[in-house]
Amino acid sequence: MVLTKTTLHSLKIAVIGIPGKWSSELLADALAARTGFKLVIDLGEVAADLANSRLLYRGQDLAELDGLVIKKAATRYHPGMIDRLEMLRIAEYRGVKVFSSPEKIIRLVDRLSCTVALRQAGIAMPPTLATESLDEALEAVQYFGEAIIKPLFSTKAKGMIWLSATTPLKKLRDQLTEFQQQQGFFYIQQKITLPNQDLGLMFLGGQYQGTYARVNQKHSWTTSTSEGGKYAPAEPQPDTLAMAERAQAVFNLDFTTVDMAETADGPMCFEVSAFGGFKGAYDALGMNMAEKYADYAIQQIQSAK
Structure with missing residues (x-):
């Protein structure tokens, strides 16, 4: 289908996220700039009407939308996120395109589930x-x-x-x-010895997009930005990229970030992100992954019509 202004402005694609938060709003704004429709949905306020296969948020049946892009399922990770994601399967059942499929994300929300799947696929990880x-x-x-x-x-x-x-x-x-x-x-x-940084390799639709590093600024054991780590541009070694490609393929998400480390014993994977982040690409590479994700979601929805 040839995309025109008319066809784009007939699409209603909402973001599952945290209203007011940077990454959720960035993605919602990118979609709104293309479709004219903006809605950020807090899953904590969604009600699943199972008898009638409806998914209700402030009077809107989410199953009547064209698409849902999942950015965040909660402000913090907790087991209840799995139930929240399960509700989204109602919209998916009714034909709404969900990015990424809730069933795929659920496999990643629990750290142990993610690790078991990666190890069964032969992905190197710390003991x-x-x-x-x-x-x-x-x-x-x-x-x-x-x-x-x-x-x-x-x-x-x-x-x-x-x-x-x-x-x-x-x-x-x-x-x-x-x-x-x-x-x-x-x-x-x-705990493995890191070269003062670890890497985030981004994939959209299974295609590699770029890499940023989280650099330790405080000489603590973690490179996390919440503990003072800073984002920087990075270029992974070929074997690191190859392993990250294999790791993300285990889950087949629409968008994800694979956390990797380049160690003296070779590349190792920490995890595949359930949701993927925008901040590292934005700060380190000047790359707006929200815009890329919006274009991808629209293309997938239009090609399915």
């Missing part, structure tokens, strides 16, 4: 142990020497804790006990 057992967790930290324990639902290093086997045993056990009381499950990853 990892998952358990509910305090004794097994303690033994893993002692074996790893240095470890990072991570919540199953988190982003930007929130809730992650660095542990060392040199810590007195009682204190180390107390740290693990406190984490268990808060999280209920241990995801323990050996």
Whole structure:
């Protein structure tokens, strides 16, 4: 179909995100500039009318829209996000094009689910142990020497804790006990030596878009921007790019960022993002991924009509 101003302005594509937040509004503005329609939807206010296959948000049946682009499912990661994403399957069932498919995103929201899928695909990752057992967790930290324990639902290093086997045993056990009381499950990853940065490789429709680095500015164990890390342009090694391409293909998302590290032992993958970020590309590369994503979503919807 040839895209014209008339056909574009007949499209109604909404953003699933956080009203007022930069990335959600950036994407919504990019879509509005092309279609004339803007709506940012907070999933916390959505009601699923299962008897009538309706998905209601402030009087709007989302299943009557042409498309939904998922940017954020909640202000913070938590298990309830899975239920929120499940509701979007109603719109998908009724023929609304959802980017990315909720069923695909759900596989990534839980850190353990993502890790299991990546390891089964042969993607190199830091040595990892998952358990509910305090004794097994303690033994893993002692074996790893240095470890990072991570919540199953988190982003930007929130809730992650660095542990060392040199810590007195009682204190180390107390740290693990406190984490268990808060999280209920241990995801323990050996701390690997990074070259003061890790990488975010972006993919849109499975096609590589570019890479930015998160550079450690405070000499802490994490490069997360929430802990002082800064974005910078980067160029991945060929084997790093090849591994990232394989990693994102496991989940086949419409847009994602693959977090990678280039170590002395070769490239390693930390995770494939459930939602993908715009900030790194914007700050480090001057690239507006929201505009690219908007063009992609419109093209996919139009080609399906």
